[in-house]
Amino acid sequence: xxxxxxxxxxxxxxxxxxxxxxxxxxxxxxxxxxxxxxxxxxxxxxxxxxxxxxxxxxxxxxxxxxxxxxxxxxxxxxxxxxxxxxxxxxxxxxxxxxxxxxxxxxxxxxxxxxxxxxxxxxxxxxxxxxxxxxxxxxxxxxxxxxxxxxxxxxxxxxxxxxxxxxxxxxxxxxxxxxxxxxxxxxxxxxxxxxxxxxxxxxxxxxxxxxxxxxxxxxxxxxxxxxxxxxxxxxxxxxxxxxxxxxxxxxxxxxxxxxxxxxxxxxxxxxxxxxxxxxxxxxxxxxxxxxxxxxxxxxxxxxxxxxxxxxxxxxxxxxxxxxxxxxxxxxxxxxxxxxxxxxxxxxxxxxxxxxxxxxxxxxxxxxxxxxxxxxxxxxxxxxxxxxxxxxxxxxxxxxxxxxxxxxxxxxxxxxxxxxxxxxxxxxxxxxxxxxxxxxxxxxxxxxxxxxxxxxxxxxxxxxxxxxxxxxxxxxxxxxxxxxxxxx
RNA sequence: GGCGCGUUGGCGGAGCGGUUACGCGGAGGUCUGCAAAACCUUUUAGACGAGUUCGACUCUCGUACGUGCCUCCA
Numbered sequence: 046x047x048x049x050x051x052x053x054x055x056x057x058x059x060x061x062x063x064x065x066x067x068x069x070x071x072x073x074x075x076x077x078x079x080x081x082x083x084x085x086x087x088x089x090x091x092x093x094x095x096x097x098x099x100x101x102x103x104x105x106x107x108x109x110x111x112x113x114x115x116x117x118x119x120x121x122x123x124x125x126x127x128x129x130x131x132x133x134x135x136x137x138x139x140x141x142x143x144x145x146x147x148x149x150x151x152x153x154x155x156x157x158x159x160x161x162x163x164x165x166x167x168x169x170x171x172x173x174x175x176x177x178x179x180x181x182x183x184x185x186x187x188x189x190x191x192x193x194x195x196x197x198x199x200x201x202x203x204x205x206x207x208x209x210x211x212x213x214x215x216x217x218x219x220x221x222x223x224x225x226x227x228x229x230x231x232x233x234x235x236x237x238x239x240x241x242x243x244x245x246x247x248x249x250x251x252x253x254x255x256x257x258x259x260x261x262x263x264x265x266x267x268x269x270x271x272x273x274x275x276x277x278x279x280x281x282x283x284x285x286x287x288x289x290x291x292x293x294x295x296x297x298x299x300x301x302x303x304x305x306x307x308x309x310x311x312x313x314x315x316x317x318x319x320x321x322x323x324x325x326x327x328x329x330x331x332x333x334x335x336x337x338x339x340x341x342x343x344x345x346x347x348x349x350x351x352x353x354x355x356x357x358x359x360x361x362x363x364x365x366x367x368x369x370x371x372x373x374x375x376x377x378x379x380x381x382x383x384x385x386x387x388x389x390x391x392x393x394x395x396x397x398x399x400x401x402x403x404x405x406x407x408x409x410x411x412x413x414x415x416x417x418x419x420x421x422x423x424x425x426x427x428x429x430x431x432x433x434x435x436x437x438x439x440x441x442x443x444x445x446x447x448x449x450x451x452x453x454x455x456x457x458x459x460x461x462x463x464x465x466x467x468x469x470x471x472x473x474x475x476x477x478x479x480x481x482x483x484x485x486x487x488x489x490x491x492x493x494x495x496x497x498x499x500x501x502x503x504x505x506x507x508x509x510x511x512x513x514x515x516x517x518x519x520x521x522x523x524x525x526x527x528x529x530x531x
Numbered sequence: 532g533g534c535g536c537g538u539u540g541g542c543g544g545a546g547c548g549g550u551u552a553c554g555c556g557g558a559g560g561u562c563u564g565c566a567a568a569a570c571c572u573u574u575u576a577g578a579c580g581a582g583u584u585c586g587a588c589u590c591u592c593g594u595a596c597g598u599g600c601c602u603c604c605a
Contacts, residue, residue, distance in 0.1 A: 074605080082605085089605035118603090129603080213601085214533060293605035298534085323605060324536090332599075340604090362554075363544060368537075368598080375543055378555035385554095388568085425545095433545050437553040447569055501564055508566080519568040528568075 048103050048427045050096075050289075051366055053297060053320040054210065058429055061319060063288045069105045070283040071097065072317070073164065074275060074292035074300070077114040078148035079133035082155060083340030084356065084371050085326050085333045091357055091471075092323045092365035092430070093291045094161045098469050099426040109164040112278050113152070115145035116170050116250045117240070118271040128268070131248060141249035145171070155343050158353040160471040166282055170274040174252055177269045177277040181238045181258055183311045192260045193229040196240040196267065202232050204306040210320075211298040236303050237270035272303040276316070279304075285312035289319040297322060326360075326369035341371070349373060354472055355380040361432040361470060382436075383472065388528040389443045390463050390478040395526060396454040415458035418442035419465035426469060439466055450523035481516055481527060489518065489525055496520075 051058045063069045073093050076082055100107050118129045130141040137144065149169070156163065170177075181197060184190050189203045201207045208214070213234075239258070242251045242265070251266040259265060279287055285308070292301060301320065308316040325332065328339035343353055351373075359379035363369040418438055425434035442462060446454055463474050488507050495503040508518050517530040 076605085077603095086605050092605090211600095212534070294536095295600070295604060298600065325599075325605060327598085333604080335603085359543090367544085370543080372542085375555085378543060381556090382554055428546095431545075433543095433553075437545075440553060444569095449569095496564085499564075505565075517567065519566080520563070521569080522562090526568080 046103070046424060046427055048099065049429055050319055050321060051429050052318075053322050054317070059319075061289075063105065064286065064318065067104060067106050069100050069107045069289065070287040071100070071107055071109040071289045071291070072275070072279045072283060072287050073109065073111045073290075074296060075111040075113050075167070076148075076152055077118045077129055078145050078152060079118075079129040080148060081151060081342045081344070083333060083342055084328060084346070085340065087155065087159060087343065087356065088326050088360045088369070089293055089323045090156065090161055091159060091360040093321075094159075094471060095361070095365075095426065095430055095432060095469075096289075096291065096321065097162055098471060099423070099430060102423050102469055103427070107165070108283065110166040110168060110279060110282050111164040112274055113145075113149055113167060113169045114271065114274065115149065116141070117269045117274065128248070128250075130250065134249060145169075155353070158343060159357050160354065160473050162471070168278045168282065170269065170278070171250065173274060173278050173281065174269065176281045177273045178239070178255055178258065180273060180277045180280075180307065180311055182255070184238065184307060185258060187310065189310050190238060191231065193227070194241075195227070195229075195243070196237040196270065197258060198230060198235045199238050199303070199307055199310075200231055201234045201236070201303075201306055204310050207234065207302065207306050210305055211302050213298060213302070236272055236299075238273050238307065239267050240270055242266040242268065272300055272307065275300070276304050276308040276311070279316075280308060280312065285314045285316070287317045289321060290317035291321045291323070294322045294324050321365075323365040324368045326363075326371050328371040330370060330372075339371075346376070351376055351380055352383075354477065355383055357472060358383045358436075361436060361472075363433060365430055365432075382440075384529070384531075386439070386443065386466075386472070386474060387478050389446060389459075390474040391528060392446065392451065392454055392526070393456055393459050393463065394478075394480040396451045396456045396459070414445055415442060415455060415462050418462055419469075422465060422469050432470070435470065439470075450521055451526065452523055478529070485511060485514065485516055485527075489527065492518070493525060 048061045049058050050061050073090075076086060097107055097109060116128070116130055128141075130144055133144045133148075134141040139147070153167075181190065184199060185197070189200055190197050191200055192198070239254065241254065242248050248266070248268065251268050254265045254267040256262075256264070279290070290301070290304075305316050327333070328337075328341065331337060331339065333340045343356070346353070346356055355376060356379070359371070359376050360369070362375075362379060362382075418441075421438040422435045425431045425438055428434070446459070466472060467474055488511060492504050492507040495501075495507065511518060511527070512530055515530045517528045518525045519528065
């Protein structure tokens with residue numbers, strides 16, 4: 046089984062192999078923690094979580110780094126304007142440090158709710174200031190930087206392949222640009238490695254600029270440019286060349302282009318072998334933007350009665366490389382699908398294998414197909430993370446169970462399939478489908494006896510009573526099966 | 532102005548040059564004491580126009596529409 050991924054670098058879907066043996070180094074651009082993440086932000090982390098799960102299922106040992114941008118991300122890629130953190134701080138009457146802490150915690154909590162596997166390293170940009178300054182130093186020593194009034198810049202004209210990654214036409218962009226760029230910059234595409242705090246200001250987050258990086262004796266406070274942190278963090282933890290770098294499609298022309306330029310200039314080596322980019326989902330038919338108010342948060346979804354895992358299911362219903370469309374109607378469809386899956390998962394509490402019948406059932410095509418499904422899910426994911434195809438495999442496997450009585454369901458086979466689904470798709474089917482308590486089971490038996498006596502009134506009373514506890518019953522030829530009402 | 536992407540049935544969304552996607556929803560039916568579920572049937576596909584081909588939703592070109600980036604953003 047081979048894993049193929051679409052590589053932005055080569056613009057082809059290629060077979061993935063790591064540089065060394067089974068070890069995969071993976072870097073994911075993390076959030077800027079100045080606000081709550083919205084559904085579009087979360088979708089990206091769900092996609093890349095699926096990548097980690099797929100790599101792991103293929104026997105790779107994944108060493109993954111995700112940064113937390115808690116400083117230096119200006120409101121404009123043109124290195125103008127305000128810092129998001131400082132802006133957020135003013136908005137909420139807090140310090141930038143407090144803002145970063147608040148939203149970092151919320152991000153971590155959201156990862157937990159969505160069942161996202163924690164990266165091996167979560168690196169705050171502010172914890173890597175020395176490494177970032179070291180990188181500036183290396184670039185300066187190579188003569189690739191220059192200093193102007195507001196900071197130390199990278200001269201992109203000295204990195205000849207600068208435009209290649211994103212297929213940029215720099216001249217044409219300059220001609221059509223709607224925003225004036227800093228006239229002190231040598232090239233429009235030059236970007237700040239290190240920004241100076243303006244003379245009359247004091248920032249919550251600022252550091253001394255090492256004297257050897259400055260071109261004059263005057264001491265300056267400063268802070269890192271946004272692009273710097275990813276290169277510094279990635280290279281200091283994972284080495285100069287990483288296997289896979291992921292991020293949003295919007296990062297291709299600026300952020301990732303700049304990362305490549307500064308990293309490869311410094312190291313003289315290829316920065317990443319594979320670049321994966323997730324497309325953006327729309328929300329209610331248009332792009333997500335603050336002014337439209339369609340950037341729903343996990344809290345918003347909760348208030349509408351949706352579990353974070355419903356959203357996870359929604360995201361898995363389309364491929365990471367395609368533009369999706371978030372609507373509550375579509376989320377409802379995902380919720381319904383997940384509800385059905387949970388009820389299939391609940392069957393494992395209701396079927397019991399004995400050794401003999403287990404063996405007997407093992408010959409059944411049913412069991413074979415259950416076990417085959419795990420492999421088929423993995424195969425779907427191996428085709429450039431085709432999650433909709435993976436979901437289809439599960440649906441088909443579950444359909445084969447739906448029609449059967451409990452006696453025909455192989456508990457162990459079902460259990461193994463559920464484990465695979467949880468490992469590969471992170472839907473937490475097992476932990477979200479606890480068994481019902483003994484009292485409820487007792488009531489089901491009582492109802493069974495009432496039905497045998499044709500005491501329909503008693504039977505219906507018990508059914509209603511259980512329903513009020515969230516347990517729905519359906520009668521089959523071989524007895525009652527319980528399900529989650531909600 | 533420059534660069535790019537998309538257009539599949541009520542909604543979401545895959546694969547595939549010739550054979551059912553799948554899910555969600557709607558309708559009818561079977562089953563059932565009733566119900567629910569399940570199952571069966573059904574509902575509506577490939578923007579438009581050419582071309583290649585024995586044959587195209589699937590390849591090529593054009594048109595229309597939509598949309599993204601270049602400006603904060605996954």
